[in-house]
Amino acid sequence: MLTVIITTDDSDSFLHEYSTLFLPFQQEGQIAFCHWNPAGKDYKSALPELSGLVAAQTEWRALVALIQREDDLDQEQEFPAELDNPFDFCCNGRQDGYEVEESNIPLIRLAQMLGGVPEPIYEFADDLVQQPETGRWMRDTVLKTTRESIRQQRIKWSVLEDKYQFSGPKPCTVWFLVSRPYPASRVRKKNQEPDSPEPKKDLSFAQRNRYPARARFFTMDCMGSRYGRGTLEEFHFWMAALTLAINDYDGGRVEPEKLYQIHLDLSTEQWRKLLSDYCNRLSRIRRMMERRASALRTRAHQEEPPKEQELPDFTFKVTVAMDPVNSSELQVEDGDLGLSRDCPEDELDWWGRSVRQSGRAMEKLLMAPRRALDQACLYAHRNSSVAPIQVRKLDSYQQEELEHLLMEEEIALFQTNADEALPLGRIRRDRRKADRQVRETIGGRMSRRMTTIAGVAALLLYLAGFVPEWIRARMQGAELGPILLACAIRLGILAVVGLLTLLWFRHGLRRKVGDYNAVMRTLGTKINAMCEFYSGYLTQICTYMRGRGALDLIQSRTVAVQEQTDRMERHIRALDRCCRQTISWMESMGLERMEDEHSGQPEYFNVEIPPEENEAYELRTRRSILKRDRSGRQIRVPYPFVQGLEFEREELFK
Incomplete structure (x- = not known):
């Protein structure tokens, strides 16, 4: 309980x-x-x-x-x-x-x-009371407290209980x-x-x-x-x-x-022995802490770096290795284009087939730089840290200088836009735009049937204009040779104009196909340039990580030594405080401290546990x-x- x-x-x-x-x-x-x-x-x-x-x-x-x-x-x-x-x-x-x-x-x-x-106490007294039935006087215990007093006492008691x-x-x-x-x-x-x-x-x-x-x-x-x-x-x-x-x-x-x-x-003697043993044990632990703290400070002083040594170079070269890209597989050949959109074959079918082949070639081509980049990243990750044995100690000024250099590297890394090295999103948008323009151009070209109908219609219209002139010349008895020669020349000019028109439309289609091929060539060029960009970028990242890891290791060593020293000094202060308190207990009671019978005996003590949780500070009784x-x-x-x-x-x- x-x-x-x-x-x-x-x-x-x-x-x-x-x-x-x-x-x-x-x-x-x-x-x-x-x-x-x-x-x-x-x-x-x-x-x-x-x-x-x-x-x-x-x-x-x-x-x-x-x-x-x-x-x-x-x-x-x-x-x-x-x-x-x-x-x-x-x-x-x-x-x-x-x-x-x-x-x-x-x-x-x-x-x-x-x-x-406590509940109210009522006052009673012995008195002679006359019985109402018999009228006889008999001795009885009579309540002397009045009913009003009882009621007031109960009210006061209830109020006080509630309070x-x-x-x-x-x-x-x-x-x-x-x-x-x-x-x-x-x-x-x-x-x-x-x-x-x-x-x-x-x-x-x-x-x-x-x-x-x-x-x-x-x-x-x-x-x-x-x-x-x-x-x-x-x-x-x-x-x-x-x-x-x-x-x-x-x-x-x-x-x-x-x-x-x-x-x-x-028993003051047992109390004296308990306090003396406790104080002597804490004194032994304190001497051990003093020796360990002194050894730690001596070792830290011996590891001080020499004056004016150069900063270590943590540069590590990372290469994104890949064979040069041949963009010819990405492009569409336009040598078989006819004068109409369905001669010698339907151009929409031809273009859809060619674009699909180009898209498959593009996705296949993108696997190579992705694979090379993954391998380079894995290689950079494996070498992003420096072995602790290779890290030598730096003084505070060198650490500050290295911190400044690493901060500049970090700012440069954040300012680098790695997405621009291979802007696939923009290239895909340009490819879709060029594909759409080619399809619109093909949709605006005439088919072979429409071309034939247009040629026949032009010939009929021309002949419809030539026949009245030929009839008028016969009726006038003029020679028909010059008229037929002029008709043949005009007819040839009309045919040449029609042919040039068809060639101009085909040239427009070839120009749009060329725009599509230019986008594909840009992709190949970007892939080749990407390898060089990511080689420098990964080298910069790997160098930064190696330098940052080395600096953190150097600082952690310094902090670890300082923390270990601080923990020991904290325990030394706590041990001193406990010893002084124990001695004051004995002095205030007129007791003297007993001699240490186990002087020089080692004591187990865990420095990592703080004084308020460390069992070594208990009386152990x-x-x-x-x-x-x-x-x-x-x-x-x-x-x-x-x-x-x-x-x-x-x-x-x-």
């Missing part, structure tokens, strides 16, 4: 200094610490951390541990308590214990928050451990105080002060020092609190409304050991130097 130890600011310095002793039990979930603000009037203001600590708990208990300081006895207290019983406050000794009201005393207010507000309401489960038991002065100091203090003329109410201290029923009360003769770093008395007190926190006591062992005095049996107290009952003690814990009930007189 989780025990939440509730403390105030006065205990923070001690708990922080001795956190090593409490941390293992916190990590195991046996205890947790919660800060209490005495000025708080509800859970959120008085115990702001409590809800987060017990949110996942079904059952838990509270241990309120308060140690009084020596200076508090000499000062006038706002709410003084009895010297023998720190839970019995003087201001409540003569008050009416039956009244329900919010207490001004922080400790009682805290007790009611944790354990609940102290807690969202999570409340503790099953609430233990209070408060220190008190030693008997001699109590007697001296009592002699200085005047006797009270008024007797106290005939109630127990728990009822007078309105403590809840689940509260249990422990006290210990111990006084802390406000300005000390942790005296032996204060150490006794907190070891007693820790022992209480890790043990379960049944209801028959610790009764309600009773005060128990705690006696802790602590058994925890939660079972022992028997004087009554024969088993008790669990936190450490071997705690021999046992006894508590006995104190007789309190009303």
